[in-house]
Amino acid sequence: MGTRLGDLVERFGGQLVGDPNLEVQGIAPLDSAGASHISFLSNSKLRALAAQSGAAALIVAPLDDQTVAATYEGARIVTTNPYAYFARVAQYFADLDAIVPAPGIHPSAVVHESAQVDPSAHVGPNAVIEAGAIVGAGVVIGAGCFVGRDAEIGAGTELFANVTFHAGCKIGKRGILHSGAVIGTDGFGFARENGVYIKIPQTGRVLMGDDVDIGANTTVDRGALADTVIEDGVKLDNQIQIGHNCHIGANTAMAGCVGVAGSARIGKNCTFGGAAMVLGHLEIADNVHISSGTMVSRSVLEPGQYTGFYPMAKNAEWEKSAAIVRNLNTMREKMRTLEKQIKQLTEATEQK
Amino acid sequence: MGTRLGDLVERFGGQLVGDPNLEVQGIAPLDSAGASHISFLSNSKLRALAAQSGAAALIVAPLDDQTVAATYEGARIVTTNPYAYFARVAQYFADLDAIVPAPGIHPSAVVHESAQVDPSAHVGPNAVIEAGAIVGAGVVIGAGCFVGRDAEIGAGTELFANVTFHAGCKIGKRGILHSGAVIGTDGFGFARENGVYIKIPQTGRVLMGDDVDIGANTTVDRGALADTVIEDGVKLDNQIQIGHNCHIGANTAMAGCVGVAGSARIGKNCTFGGAAMVLGHLEIADNVHISSGTMVSRSVLEPGQYTGFYPMAKNAEWEKSAAIVRNLNTMREKMRTLEKQIKQLTEATEQK
């Protein structure tokens, strides 16, 4: 039993060219889609592939539609953003197959009597929910998760297995916290006296908006005195570290292994490539894009793309270039000497 | 009900200028402190801000006291290290609010009968403590923690939720292990034969001193044959990796995402910026400071600050500079050619 194309268009929009009663069973990429699939063309370079696709139907942009339609004989859904349309249709089919955790609290879970768990929420085996915590409607708390005292989990948010969500922290609606994520751990704050570190208590919280995704084994520190803030729609991949008192603007996305030191203030709609690092107390404007492996060591107040990593080479070549980099100062001195000599020579030649 | 300034001075020292019976409710930064707060001036550049602070009292250094006192009318506690004083006062107020976990073992915890858990210790829900482990006085074992066979947790140490502390490892007094930390995982040791890796058993331990803090999702490998050693007062932030057989000297601190490969020997009182990396078998002297994002690829035997990361630029500029870096050898050759040519020209000119 499949889904009618007419139903997809009714649900997600777009203009259907073809039989609304044609049924598809799922979504597949251009090169593997068959007669029971709908596929999508989100990159004009793949027009030729799309034109020959065996898919029952294609999601295409107006820009590509004419070219594709010249040879492709299946149905088409024409829409301005085929990739977003694909995401929605893929989510639709995934939801059909999804096994939704049943509402209720597993008997092995330990839920404090003062915690408020919505009856529609699912609390998995061996999860722990402490006093005063609030767990909203339709929330899923995976096996082995810990939700600290007075924490708040907004409606529809899912915590996969083994997430740690510390006391007083909050996340809004429809968020996803992946396994091993730790929210609200103490920030790294110490005063040094006579060579010894004295811990500064970290009494702020982590406040996260709606539609926030936090990757597996990612850590977000609570604020020291004020709060760490993550606005709506922020997407963090795995293995990321966010320091205390950071502020991350709405719809900013960071790829895996990024690190952001404390009190950095990052704008909206930014992207960070994998393993990019941001030093503490910096300000990053809206719409800034940091390339992978880049160390952000100063504030970035102007939108644009910024990069800084050493280009890879065969090891022998790198050794040569690295040795010169180490002595660039010498090279510059030599060049200055050359400039002087040439100036003298030129003058001498002209005088003759 | 607040705390008398006189009581703070009695407890933490410093010279009080003002009414000892004045009460404060908490500590706050200069810019947000009000009439119920004590605040602090730890950076002389903020003198002007301090002088206008609305705080009931200020912690100031002798150096700054006179300037501040000229206009600031509240009470002052004069002390040589206001930041350390602030840390202590903040900890004092945090402790007043803290909910201390009650002594005892939660019924859902699984504690082996041969483990020795001090009656004053707290063992949280679903924690697991294996045979022969020793848990000291006042220790807190958070929910979901695992403490392996024969491990030892010193008095006053706290394991936040979901820490893994493997067999035979030890930590001293007053330590803090944050959520997701893994202590005593196998080091990465293999022999290679006919293209296949043969595991070398990792039979050493992790031995940690007093006052050691380990960040969230930080991993510390056990030694291969000998032990991995972390001395007193070491502070490790989140997402750090410490390889097998490393030795980290007292009061060394590492910021988030640092990696230290196996058998590195790091001195006392060092600091490592975020995402710094240390190759294996290196030696780092005492009082060495490694900047963020720096790859330490050779031993550092002299104290000082060391840095090595590619400077960030707008992407288009980086592409230019990176292309040249890749060909610096060519540039050097050209320069040598120029030097020769100039030498010849100079000689030719002089002969005329």
Add this chain to the structure above:
Amino acid sequence: MGTRLGDLVERFGGQLVGDPNLEVQGIAPLDSAGASHISFLSNSKLRALAAQSGAAALIVAPLDDQTVAATYEGARIVTTNPYAYFARVAQYFADLDAIVPAPGIHPSAVVHESAQVDPSAHVGPNAVIEAGAIVGAGVVIGAGCFVGRDAEIGAGTELFANVTFHAGCKIGKRGILHSGAVIGTDGFGFARENGVYIKIPQTGRVLMGDDVDIGANTTVDRGALADTVIEDGVKLDNQIQIGHNCHIGANTAMAGCVGVAGSARIGKNCTFGGAAMVLGHLEIADNVHISSGTMVSRSVLEPGQYTGFYPMAKNAEWEKSAAIVRNLNTMREKMRTLEKQIKQLTEATEQK
């Protein structure tokens, strides 16, 4: 009670020179081995140390045997790969001391009735195994582990405490998953529309072969539509991130803190130094070796060693060289100017 040298040779091969009835109690490095130990010489530079070793017996290569035998009076096992031999003997002794977890399911574990757990497997306290999962013979599931629906754990594989192994993922025989590892978390896939991210469901799996080791707190994403594949014998250290749809060839090894972005295709027998990073959709051939701290930003189709990190220096020196690197374009322009000037000068001089 020790082990006879004769028994070791019978078990692991090699040519024994000495008394087969001599017993050893364990294995130790050259510098600490005593009369009850067997030791090994795997690095010819340590010949002198070996020759003076107090060990009862030595594992040596044919190449080194004669030199060592000239002064060393203990027994010798001569074998072509002493380091691999050491690994096997060390594993043998470690196994003698090992406390093997007893078969059976701990009463506090939550195992779904439809999961198939081999009677010889061990399931630790508070572990959770969901519907349809298959746990093979001799498998060890540590305390607090989560094994998702329909996941498969091959015979002899061990999950240390607090591993998360998500639904539908598979690992073959004799694997090791260290604590905090997360297998099969969602990949980082979104479509962007009107400034907002729409999640692309991640419906692929993680498929891992035999003899695969995954380090502590390492994360491996499930595929988006297809699967993430890790072939036989792959060894991943701690804190590694593997993106969705990656394919890692057999017997490739990665040191700690490595990151591999989505859809990278990595060959067999590769090695990656700590904190190396690989961008998405790249192809890395077999037998490629990437140095620590290197950003792999293009495909590598030729075997060999590749490197790219900024050389560390004293901070003051780095500041100079980094400032020049930032302006290398200017330096190149100056050099071009010099070249022109010299050409003109040379012509002028020659004309005279």
